[in-house]
Every structure is written in structure tokens, then in C-alpha cells.
Amino acid sequence: MARSLHIAAIGPLVVRMSGRQDRGVTQTEQPSTTSPVAPRVHPAWWVALVAFLVLIGAAGFRATPGVLIDPLHDEFGWSRGSISFAVSVNLLLYGFTAPFATALMERYGIRRVVCGALVLISTGSGLTVWMDSQWQLVLCWGVLVGLGAGSMALAFSATIAGRWFVARRGLVTGVLTAGGAAGNLVFLPVVGLLVEGPGWRAAAVAVSLCALAVVPLVIWLLRDRPEDLGVRPYGAGDDYVTPPEAPPGAARRAVGALVSAARTRVFWLLAASFAICGASTNGLIGTHFVPGAHEHGMPVPVAASLLALIGVFDLIGTVFSGWLTDRYDPRRLLAVYYALRGLSLLFLPALFADSVHPSMLFFVIFYGLDWVATVPPTIALCREHFGEEGGVVFGWVLASHQLGAAVVAFGAGLIRDVTGSYDLAWTSAGVLCAVAAVSVMLVGGRGGKNLLRAEPSSS
Template identity: 45%
Template sequence: MHAAGKLKWHYGWVVVAITFATLVVSAGVRSMPGILMLPLADEFDWSRSAISSVMSVGIFLYGMMGPFAASLLQKYGIRRVTVISLSLLAASLVLTPLMQTLWQFQLLWGLLSGLATGMMANVLGVTVAGNWFTERRGLVVGILTASAASGQLIFLPLLAKIISEAGWRYAIYAAAAAVLLVLIIVAVGMRNHPYDIGAAPYGSDQVSRPEEFKGRIFLTPLLVLKDASRNSTFWLLSGTFFFCGVSTNGLISTHLIPACGDFGITEVVAAGLLAFMGIFDLIGTTLSGWLSDRFDSRKLLFWYYGLRGLSLIFLPHALSAGPATMMVFSVFYGLDWLATVPPTVKLSIQEFGKERGNMIFGWVVVAHQVGAAAAAYAAGAARDWFGTYSVPFVVAGFVCLFAALMSLRIARARKLAHS
């Protein structure tokens, strides 16, 4: 069995590939509200703030599932939890074309989709990296975090094209088919831990049984949160990640396409800009994972938040200047979009250890999604009030500059032997 752990080809990379595909599809579905906002507003006569409220609930639940997903993944294993999550997501998609009222949209996309995708959020990638890798863990976290960008890269232009030519219901059907396909792949190929196949984690030659989860699924994350709340590093990581949520999926993923529409940029072109952004985020986040294995994560966060803030302050000008200038914004912002995740994961594990670090990172993600949920609703309300998205974009930019300064306040983490 020791030889299995020393093979140049390691099954951990297969698990990474399957997880990447899962997160791509999940992220693609979570990014759909941006291209659904205008068609739903036209068909059902719902305001942008009403639609944004549904998206806000979904984003919030997506984040709240993080720490509890960490418990579920440890207790029941990656494969079982992921299959159940994909099944719930498929159900929410299949039922969506039948909805007629806002509360039904809230049930399917606020509650069900939020819970389902929340079990396949960043914590899933961190758990896979922790179970299967002792070396190159930062790189793996970077690759799996970048899957969110890849989801947009693959899904948004295609789904926007389907909406423009056949209607939003057919785009939902296409997304449901992708979810069902990935569900089959996970059921067949996913494995929970190297021990399941008699192998050692990548970078190790020791085959060992995974530690059994002995806590209570819903109580243990709360106890971990209680302990973490006494640590200033936890609050600084949570605070910076709150502002990260304000400036990413809550704001840009939800409102960039409608904002482009205000300046005459079509949904297909706007979705293409998001996809182009996704290409560079794939590069930037993967590179960030590599950098977090080598450099001070606090300083990396300072630069990431600072540069993101400047790009958001520039965004209103880019929108008024047209698609060519928006391409410049897409490159600059895209490189930085989710680059904050690998250094934040690294700091969480360095400060709290591998076992508790994953769960505590789940709580940090909750802060991220609270910020995202607030931004999703507030930006829609601001658009209804002021008739423009310039105010929320610029405010988010200055918030990121503040987060950059907060990053430098994080104490130099003690380096644990198993980090």
C-alpha cells in the first residue's frame, strides 16, 4: 500500500478534476441570476429590488451552509454529500420553469438552490485539498477556487445565447442537464479519502485512516465558532472576507449584466465580458494559490484588496466608455476576483490547525456571503433609487481599500507542523 502513495500518477488529481467539474457546474448555476434578472422582470413584472432579495437570500444560505457542510463532509464523506447536493440543485432547476409567483422563486432559488450550492462551496475544495494532499495544497485550493470563474466562463455566454434565442426556460433546462451529468460522474468516480483506495495523500508515503468525526453535525460548528470568536485573527479574516463578498458575487456577479444593459450593452456581450473576466480569474486565482505557498499571505491580501478597490472605482467610467474599456476592466478585475481565497485559507489553517481550520474557514465564508447578500440587495435597491449603479460600485471600491489595510493588521500566524 505504501507503493500506491509513491506513484507519480496520483488518484488525488482525479478527485481534483471531478471536484473542479462539480464546482464549475454549481458556480455556473449560482451565476445565472445575473442573466435571469431582466427576463424575469419583463415576464413577471417584478422589480429589480424584489428579484435581488431572492438572490440575496440564496447567497446568504450559500454562505451559512459552509461550516455545517464541513461537518457533513467529515461525517458522511465527500461523495455522499455531493450527490445529495447535486440532486437538490437539479430539483430546484427542474421546478423553476413552472413557477408563477415571487414566493415560488424565493423557495427554489433563495432556499433550495442556496442550500444545495452551499454544500458545494469553497469548503468542499478545501476539504478535498486537506484529505488528498500534504504538498501543493495551496495550488489545489487555488485551482478549485478558480472553478467559480470557470463556471461563468463555460455557462454564462452559452446560457445568455439560449435566453436570447429560445427563452429563459430553455436555459434552465440546459443547466439541469449539466447538473445531472456531473451527478453521475461524482457517483461513479469520487472517493472520500486516499485510504479508501489504499493510498497515501499526495506528498506523503504514509497510508493512514482518516480521523473519525466525533462531534455533532450542527453543534460542533457552533462550538468551534465560540472558540474562534476569542481570536482577533478570526475577526480580521471574517471582516476582510465580508468586504470581499460585498465586492464580488453579491455585486458583480448579480448586477454587472443589468448595469451593462443601462449603457446599451446587450446581455450576450455582457455575459461574454463576465466570461472573459472568468478566464483571467482562473489564471489569477491559480497563481494566487501558488504564491500563498511561498509568500506572506497577509501582504498578498493587502495587494489583492487594494487593486480590486481601484478597479471598482474605475468601473463606472469603464461602463460609460463602452465595451472596449470594459474589456480592460474585465482583465484587471478578473485577475483579482477570487485571488483572496487561497491566502485566507492558508491563514485560517496556520492559525487554527488543519482539522478546525476547515470549519473556521467555513465561518469566514459565512461572513463573505453575508457581505455578498447585503450587496446583492443594496445594489438593486440603489439602482431603483438613483437610476444608476455608480454609487454601489464606487462604495464597494473604497470598502476594498479599507479591507487592504485590515489585512496588514492580521498577526503573523504561527506555522503549524501539519499546515
């Protein structure tokens, strides 16, 4: 009797996820001794771990360009502006591949897209060893690596978090976003040492092999959806309904989401602010911090280590930002992030020296905490305003991020060639960040309607 009352108290037990109706245990039924035991760790966390490692590998070559600008300039005599143009192509393709990669993951599966992307990165990085002209730099460093990296952009993080998590989604988004920062931490000091020792070719080969080494791990452990393992997403309740599979026409869906989103003011505000985010991170600091510090006498390995240290605190800041996004208004978080970032950039020109000092360390720590802390709240706003298409829409917002990064990566190189200094680039980016802080506050707050399904406003 006691056992029967216990069974009645705990209610129906979900024993399997399938297309059939769940089967409950009643008072008269005896639980089967062969019933599967729920795993102590939900499979979603293993998928998130593999995705995190994938993003570390993908970040390897993206972390390399700033370290190679001076070596390529010294060996081939190419201007910093022309080398920065290859970086711009990389960043541009990285951004504009992302929306289509998100849709392709929906249609053909995450594993296939990610494996192909890693192979592209490995190929592009490896082929740079034999280049002897600028067009080859653009092809390998810009096109191949840009396409591969774009297929595993931040939209990949949004896809994993959206499919596998209901609870802790903001936190997981922050952790996965920080995978790129961890890639900087792993690769930049090593690349800097290789450049100073065996040379930049050894650095390119090392990154190529590391990206390729991730492929077997993806094939072995990464799964497309929770239903593939017979489980619900982490935190999903009994009322969870599996989303329908994406219809044919991945590219058409991506373009359709852009056309619909572009009719709204929210999209343009998010795109503009995120373009400034890309300009002030990947485009400026990520590409030009090392040569900017080196021109003040700082050794390349030391400057690369400082950039890697930014990655350490980026990891902390982004995870914390994901936690904050689950609890606070993402608009206000973004406004604070952009305002503080812009202020720090205005002080940067006065901080460069031939050695590391406390003020520069403070900048590195502060900028690292703020680096991509903007991502979790931006993804949250895309989901809030664009519903189920939020992941694809974020892919286009990410494209604007990389467009801003590409323009500034090239523009800062030109500024250095023309003026002999990066000072104008640092201060201009600081002013732009103030504009972004104002822009995000014009986005509607929590509880906004799904703009891709709502009727147009009469205003």
C-alpha cells in the same frame, strides 16, 4: 551482490497503506515479482479533477442570476430589488450552509453530500420554469439552489485539498476555487444566448440538466479519503499519520468551532475582510454587472460574455494566487488584492458603454485576475491560526463572505430602483475594499499559534 547492495541503498519500500506496520525489503529478501506497481498519476489528482468538474457544474446556476434579472423584470414586472432579494437569499444560504456541509462531509462522506447538493441545484433550477409569483422565485432560486450550492462551496475545495494533498496544497486550492470561474466561462455565454433566443426558461432547464449530469461522475470516481484507495495523500512522507475520523455531532462541531474562533480577533478580521470580498464579487459584479452594462445599451449576450471572460482570468489568477500562497506571506497578498480591486471599482462607472472598448477589456482582465485570488491566502491563514479546525472555521469565514454578498446584492438592486443608476454601488464597494486591505494586515503573520488550542492572551 550488486543487486543486494542496490536494495540496501534504496532502503525500505512502502508496498501498501493499511492499519498494519509497513513491511520493508531487506538485503536477504528478494522483491516479489507480483508487487503492485505504483500508479504513474497519484489518485489525488484524479479526485481533484472530479472535484473541479463538480464545482463547474455547481457554478452553473450561481452564474445565471445576473443574466435573468432583466428578463424576469420584463415578464413579471417585479422590481429589481425584489428579484435581487431572491439572489440575496441564495447567497446567504450558500454561505451559512458551508460550515455544516464541511462537518457533514467529515461525518457522512463527500460523495453523499455532493450528490445530494447537485440534486438540490438541479431541482431548484428546473422548478423555476413553472413559477408565477415572487415567493416561488425565493423558494426555488433562493432556498433550494442556495442550500445545494452552499454544500459545495469553497469549503469543499478546502476539504479536498486538505485530505488529499500535503504538497501543492495551495496550488490545488487555487485550481479548485477556480472551478467556479470555469463554470462562469462555460455557462454564462450559453445562458445569455438562450435568454435572447428561446427565453430564460430554456436557460434554467439547461443549467438543471447540466448539474444533474455530474452526479454519475461523482458516484463513479470521487472518494472520501486517500486511505479508501490504500494510498497516502500526495506529498505525504513515511511519517504521515492518518487523522482520526470525525466524532459524532457534525452540527455541534461546526457551532463549537465558531464559538471558539469568535473569541479571537483573527477570526473577526478575516470574516470582515472576506465579507467585503463577497460584497465586491458575487454580490455586486456577479449579480449586477450584466444589468448594469445593459442599462448603458450593451446587449445582454455581450455583457454576459464579458462576465464569463472575468471567469477566464479568474481561473488564471486564482491558480497563480495558490502558487504565491505557498511562497509568500498571505496577509500581504490579501492586502494587495483588496487594494487593487477597490481601485478598479472606482473607475468602473466611467467605463460602461453600448459596446466593448479597450478600457472595459482591461477592467475585465484585471478584475478577473483578482476575483477569488483572495481564497487561497484566506484558507492558509485559517489553517495557520486554527489548526485542524481550520477547514470548519473557513466555512464560517465563507459564511461572512456570502453575508456580505447577500447584503450588497439586495442593496445594489435597491440603489438601482431608487437612484436609477448603479454608480453609487460601484464606488461604495471600492471604498470597502480599501478597508479590507487594512484589516488583513492586522492579522498575525506566519508562525502564529493555533488559536483554538492556545490559552487566551493576557491582553
